[in-house]
Amino acid sequence: MFYVIGLGLCDEKDITVRGLEAVKSSTRVYLEAYTSILMVQKERLEEFYGKELILADRDMVEMSSDEILKDADKEDISLLVVGDPFGATTHTDIILRARALKIPTRVVHNASIMNAVGACGLQLYNFGQAVSLVFFTESWKPDSFYDRIKENSDLGMHTLVLLDIKVKEQSEENLIRGRKIYEPPRYMSIPTAVSQLQEVETSRGDGVLSPDKTLAIAMSRVGAHTDGEQRIVCGTLAELGTQDPSVFGEPLHSLVIVGKRLHHLECEFAEEFAVDRKSWRDIARDVYGCTLE
Amino acid sequence: MFYVIGLGLCDEKDITVRGLEAVKSSTRVYLEAYTSILMVQKERLEEFYGKELILADRDMVEMSSDEILKDADKEDISLLVVGDPFGATTHTDIILRARALKIPTRVVHNASIMNAVGACGLQLYNFGQAVSLVFFTESWKPDSFYDRIKENSDLGMHTLVLLDIKVKEQSEENLIRGRKIYEPPRYMSIPTAVSQLQEVETSRGDGVLSPDKTLAIAMSRVGAHTDGEQRIVCGTLAELGTQDPSVFGEPLHSLVIVGKRLHHLECEFAEEFAVDRKSWRDIARDVYGCTLE
Numbered sequence: 373m374f375y376v377i378g379l380g381l382c383d384e385k386d387i388t389v390r391g392l393e394a395v396k397s398s399t400r401v402y403l404e405a406y407t408s409i410l411m412v413q414k415e416r417l418e419e420f421y422g423k424e425l426i427l428a429d430r431d432m433v434e435m436s437s438d439e440i441l442k443d444a445d446k447e448d449i450s451l452l453v454v455g456d457p458f459g460a461t462t463h464t465d466i467i468l469r470a471r472a473l474k475i476p477t478r479v480v481h482n483a484s485i486m487n488a489v490g491a492c493g494l495q496l497y498n499f500g501q502a503v504s505l506v507f508f509t510e511s512w513k514p515d516s517f518y519d520r521i522k523e524n525s526d527l528g529m530h531t532l533v534l535l536d537i538k539v540k541e542q543s544e545e546n547l548i549r550g551r552k553i554y555e556p557p558r559y560m561s562i563p564t565a566v567s568q569l570q571e572v573e574t575s576r577g578d579g580v581l582s583p584d585k586t587l588a589i590a591m592s593r594v595g596a597h598t599d600g601e602q603r604i605v606c607g608t609l610a611e612l613g614t615q616d617p618s619v620f621g622e623p624l625h626s627l628v629i630v631g632k633r634l635h636h637l638e639c640e641f642a643e644e645f646a647v648d649r650k651s652w653r654d655i656a657r658d659v660y661g662c663t664l665e
Numbered sequence: 666m667f668y669v670i671g672l673g674l675c676d677e678k679d680i681t682v683r684g685l686e687a688v689k690s691s692t693r694v695y696l697e698a699y700t701s702i703l704m705v706q707k708e709r710l711e712e713f714y715g716k717e718l719i720l721a722d723r724d725m726v727e728m729s730s731d732e733i734l735k736d737a738d739k740e741d742i743s744l745l746v747v748g749d750p751f752g753a754t755t756h757t758d759i760i761l762r763a764r765a766l767k768i769p770t771r772v773v774h775n776a777s778i779m780n781a782v783g784a785c786g787l788q789l790y791n792f793g794q795a796v797s798l799v800f801f802t803e804s805w806k807p808d809s810f811y812d813r814i815k816e817n818s819d820l821g822m823h824t825l826v827l828l829d830i831k832v833k834e835q836s837e838e839n840l841i842r843g844r845k846i847y848e849p850p851r852y853m854s855i856p857t858a859v860s861q862l863q864e865v866e867t868s869r870g871d872g873v874l875s876p877d878k879t880l881a882i883a884m885s886r887v888g889a890h891t892d893g894e895q896r897i898v899c900g901t902l903a904e905l906g907t908q909d910p911s912v913f914g915e916p917l918h919s920l921v922i923v924g925k926r927l928h929h930l931e932c933e934f935a936e937e938f939a940v941d942r943k944s945w946r947d948i949a950r951d952v953y954g955c956t957l958e
Binding site: 456464481493498501502637 | 677789795820888890934
């Protein structure tokens with residue numbers, strides 16, 4: 373059996389009991405090497421699971437899937453992934469490959485940011501499509517996410533914005549010279565995200581994102597179990613963009629753009645986390661037409 | 666500490682290791698009484714968790730939250746909910762109440778249909794807002810979901826349609842007489858859902874849902890661990906509407922309306938589950954402009 377097991381959001385104990393059983397029954401256990409987006413190290417996972425883990429980066433999962441799948445028709449083999457297995461096309465690919473090889477596959481689901489975002493108090497059924505925001509460079513500023521946010525915004529829906537992470541990136545020089553030397557991981561901060569959003573708003577000018585009238589919710593380490601490690605911070609884009617980055621806690625960060633269908637219960641829940649409660653209430657009332665009782 | 670713990674989708678082993686630890690440390694453990702939407706009975710959960718569970722229906726969670734929260738400032742109290750804790754406003758309410766009482770709260774996330782729907786092969790970021798479809802009666806046929814599907818459809822996005830369940834419903838007579846006698850639970854089947862969708866399309870007539878040109882994916886018991894228990898069945902609305910209900914397996918069922926942004930990898934993944942593979946491919950190509958390699 374080939375198991376694809378979601379690890380959930382944070383640490384070694386977020387695996388489900390069923391997932392843990394599958395890990396223990398497996399002769400080989402691969403860990404998709406986005407470990408830096410889990411909040412713990414490989415060694416801690418190994419100790420808790422009582423298994424050695426084989427690191428598999430995305431290239432390996434994509435290019436060497438047959439190596440991972442070897443003998444999975446006779447033995448249990450597990451691939452561990454952060455969040456839920458269906459968060460990334462890479463996993464769809466390897467499941468398709470297993471299917472082609474007639475290897476039985478089982479998926480063990482878990483929480484991912486796509487549903488845990490509900491922790492900010494906004495209802496999941498009020499979210500439109502999610503978007504990704506990548507690090508801009510001097511010459512590369514992809515902005516199709518803006519159209520998606522506009523589509524959601526026109527319908528009054530919230531948008532989950534997933535912020536870029538750069539893991540296992542090579543510098544241009546190392547890339548050219550073929551040196552497998554990797555830069556330290558980089559995670560987009562909330563102020564950087566806000567600044568990029570505002571840059572695109574300025575160039576596109578459709579009035580989708582207003583510094584002083586668009587409410588947003590910054591989230592970090594959703595589902596973390598240590599006091600104060602999970603952070604939720606709400607405010608206008610301008611308020612969030614000018615906070616000291618330490619306010620938002622450690623990465624990973626995500627950002628939610630609040631849609632106009634904001635319900636007063638959503639508003640009330642999030643208010644607890646507002647940079648400035650009065651400003652949050654005033655804008656919810658004046659711009660969003662949402663009055664707290 | 667007040668814990669709100671997601672149980673995930675299926676059975677007693679879908680709880681996370683962290684969730685199980687919280688259950689074991691708790692002096693009282695409430696189970697939100699939608700047990701009939703889990704695939705196992707309360708007794709099996711109790712045996713596995715080694716704890717007696719107190720059933721709490723939604724009324725109790727809403728009306729008697731202080732009873733549930735009693736002593737949670739001094740002891741660990743857990744509330745177990747199917748899926749993820751932020752799937753329903755009820756849980757937002759009780760968390761707000763705990764906050765007002767200054768009771769520390771911790772949420773243990775888990776998979777819910779909102780992210781596990783990815784098991785059908787459609788990418789989560791291509792989904793728009795989710796909708797609910799309730800059982801129609803002679804006099805009550807709420808159809809606002811149609812506007813939501815149209816909004817998603819106009820943007821090419823997929824729609825997750827959650828099908829109604831009737832749990833702890835009283836007959837009109839028992840309701841009038843104040844008799845707490847409840848009807849057996851009812852779960853909307855895929856053919857009923859398709860029939861209701863078509864009824865609304867006929868009355869509204871915006872051409873959002875075509876029997877022969879709209880592709881859809883029926884899912885049941887997503888994340889089930891027994892062979893063949895999870896079912897995914899794809900086809901046109903007409904194809905799904907005319908299958909024998911047994912094809913779709915046991916409840917709970919969900920339905921996905923496929924949006925026009927269908928990607929060929931999504932299409933290829935789902936094809937495995939098509940009622941008629943040729944029809945699936947032909948419509949994906951001719952109507953959705955999606956050609957499989």
